Amino acid sequence: MPKIIVEVMPKEVLLDPAGKSVMNALHRKGHSASKKSDITAVRIGKRIELHFDREITDKDLADAREIGESFLSNGVIEDVVKISSEN
């Protein structure tokens, strides 16, 4: 199904307690034991899919960026890091 994918991440300079807690859990668990400590940070954002029942146009992508920046993310604390489409 055609879709646009908008990816949103917490701003780099701000805290991401959810990411931090996942990282701590990973380290505690000793996940991927050998190199657990190689993961220096975990950050958790959103992947938002907008589904269409038709092909996606350039205009859709532009609109998605607009929606992404004005509504799907909060520019004070988040960034839209990627917008892509799959047909």
Next chain:
Amino acid sequence: MPKIIVEVMPKEVLLDPAGKSVMNALHRKGHSASKKSDITAVRIGKRIELHFDREITDKDLADAREIGESFLSNGVIEDVVKISSEN
């Protein structure tokens, strides 16, 4: 910074209340007015970044898949839809 990106989405057949509520909001707002109704569904998942302070290896990717499936996602209600890396 080198990172692996794990993308997790709610299973297609399950209710995604967050996606539903965002879609309703988009439709209400008449966002991207002309084609608001062209968005047939919204689904919201997670984008999880694992940061490294070194280059990412194939082994890291395999580990990330394992962590992604066993820990970062809940296989009963979610799927890992993509694992990628940026160096």
Next chain:
Amino acid sequence: MKIGVVTFPGTLDDRDAARAVRLAGGEAVSLWHADTNLHKVDAVVLPGGFSYGDYLRCGAIAAQAPVMESIIKAANGGLPVLGICNGFQVLVESHLLPGGLIRNEHQHFICRDQKLIVESNTTAWTNEFELNQEITIPLKNGEGGYIATDETLKRLEGEGLITFRYKEVNPNGSMNDIAGLRNERGNVVGLMPHPEHAVEPGFGPDTTVAMRSGVDGLKFFTSVINSLVNA
């Protein structure tokens, strides 16, 4: 004195907020999210809850509701607006107050009787408090961690816009222990704790005098009535 209490779908504490208004001697007027009409109210309370399920970001969808267009306009014109918990999140998402609110640091919802320090008593909603008064107000939230850039924090501190700070326990990892903020003008105040749950003896937080007898929250509502009377 007519004080509007907004109901969004998913708002939970609207009836409590209306009760608080009445106990303070005001008249509570119910405002509906889909209606831009503010019914000539003298002040507005955005109560707590999970507007629209709070699914995207807390308060984000509510901030786009028709009633908010009117409230933002009126707030910029000086109408007293109090945002409680989800209401605070709506104010932040509407850019009436700076910064953002994210998931609590410990990742859990938390409900507790919270001590606060009142750091500004020159707002419409806090003028009956003493400066630096310690009050106890119930707090209950899952996403109450206040964050802002260093620059914003510096400005908030410098301009005295931090209105409430957590005392003893920072329950959600808020930066600089911030529990609540005001705008420059002092008509808009937002905070995570719930003053409307500390207005009636028997149903508020515990005090050293008696179980559930804390009524520190009532002053928010008498403050605004007071400031309107004296305006």
Next chain:
Amino acid sequence: MGLFGKKKIASGVDTTTEAANTPDKVQPYAALGLKDDEYARIREILGRRPSSSELAMYSVMWSEHCSYKSSKIYLRQFGEKVTPEMNKNLMVGMGENAGVVDIGEGWAVTFKVESHNHPSYIEPFQGAATGVGGIVRDILTMGARPIAVMDQLRFGEPSNPDTARVVHGVVDGISFYGNCLGLPNIGGETVFDKVYQGNPLVNALSVGALRHEDLKLAKASNPGDLVILFGARTGADGIGGVSVLASETFDSTGPAKRPAVQVGDPFAEKVLIECCLELYAAQVVAGIQDLGGAGISCATSELASNGGAGMRVQLQDVLKRDESLTPEEILMSESQERMMGIVPKKDFKKFKAIVDKWEVEFSVIGEVIAEDRLYINWGHEEIVNVPPRTVAHDGPVYERPVAFPSYQDALNNDSVHAHGLFRQNDNASELAAQLVQIVSSPNQADKGYITNQYDRYVGGNTALAQPDDSGMIRVSEETGLGISLATDANGRYCYLDPYQGARLALAEAYRNVAVSGATPVAVTNCLNFGSPENPEVMWQFKQATAGLADGCLELGIPVTGGNVSFYNQTGDVAIHPTPVVGVLGVIDDVARRIPSGWQDAGHNIYLLGTTKDELDGSVWSEVVHSHLGGRPPVVDLAYEKQLAEALNAASEQGLLASAHDLSEAGLAQAVVESVLRFGMGARIWLDEIQQRDGVDRTCALFSESTGRVLVSVGREDDVKFVGLCEARGIPVLRIGVTDNSGELEIQDVATWQLNDLRGAHEATLPELFG
């Protein structure tokens, strides 16, 4: 080949005509959980083989969960062992979605507890969340505004790594759903025991209030009324989640692999609550039913059967989330947050205006008809044509074999004494260490780690909540009229003696309500047991239900409803029988409710009741000695009743500064909780208890004798209070005094700083799960 495989889809649905024409077609009824004779009965009822849709309906509705086929014969006694006096205030009794009790002043209250055990093990978060959602809809269906929730939880051993997964998921799920609904959580239970390792129990209770005239019933009786499905769309989630029907019965060549989990949307439910209450106020629904287990199958057949009418339904008019759903799946889907309303045609416009206002989706899917027949069509094809009663109410009834457990006598003989655990003249430092060990053990430790994740304030009517003995909610803001609720179950006691165990649970919940100042008036239950196919489990069930019914008769309060959860076991090993008993109390003015802890210095502390040598099945035997054997404490319900009446009288006269019941871990636990509640110190002496009751210090501290309450009384009320107890034949003994020392001193045992005790009591759960 699965039941609803591709071939059938391609060649169209299995219609009733097709069913009549192909009598010999092999149907996978066994995979759907139906026995040979049950399938034969369906054929007999219909005079032909069922269509696949009919088979789906019968199979879910005749499942243990929906039909109560193994428990029915025992549940009857809750309706039989009653006096007219007991039913005087009962507006709706057992059998409806929830019982309704008249509490006076034109108000009524409805309450019920239900299990969501199995889903909560598979997917703890969603399982627990949808458990809350389901019970709240039951309450809403009665015409009530839901006003509070409670949760009764049983987890495995805290040290087992899987326990944290379940605890986190379940607590987060309850917190997420309940908080988002705006319902204060006013209490519950949290127990850890290895018997629940592979089978945690997640029970949820909801209570609602309504004006008498707003009572709604789940029935469709007026021909011509519209059948309207509203709320969330129907999706593929939760298909078969409730019944024995498992997802494997849909093979991989079928429409899709359907998950058995359901995903909850508390926001949708909150909107649905407000929407329904507005519909009720506008008087536009003639009947209403929530969709829970068995989805549309249940709602259509029950509404029609209850109303003595029938229904014609067009299944293609159901709003779907997923267009690939087959009719059978639509009938069985357990998608959450849906309701079925019966709306007179003349009221449809008003109905539509209200649901539109709340942006709730709906579709008219049928009409009530006079003939008592349920017809369901899929387009032009008739896929169901059944007498609704046969689906909803005439399910099979079993009298399962019952056997006295082979282990039972040995278990009962293995008492604390027989085991040599009991020693006279225990030394002080040992007792002191045991006390700390007990109050910091996971089951006795402070539950704040869990309960602080729940909103107890929302609504502004919470008069008591955790950690108090009962939860209390104001119903009328004008008069202060309110209700009190407590639930209890002790699986260890029930394992030792299910008959007594059930009565003990009843007595404790009853006492917990009484100590709050309220008068107990009604009972609900959630009976969690192992497999009914095991005769020893069935014996436990038989004993427990008899104990509960007899107990209610003795106390003079009726059972208004409940829920049975069987098959709680891992492999062949059943959980301890765990009948959760909830007691509802009424209080004329919540302003006079009694705190559970000490708040003023210089008050006298009295122990009501006597202490016996009763340590079998106790916390002391478990925590200190890892032992379980013997017989549980005796319970004297006539005396419990007297005690409750005495407390009530004392409360009405304003004599009590606090009251806290003694239960698990006895006096030691109650004293520690009472000092920590508000941080008030106390000095306690045991010698008079020992002398009067002829027990040693271990018993004085840890015995779990029933009928005991710890109260504190201001000096000025002393004489009056003691007089009141003596006049009513309640043993009363002054055992201590409160003070501002910041310490707890139990004379001749030890003195603790309250801060140290608090640390020990509160740190346990955060350390384990934080």
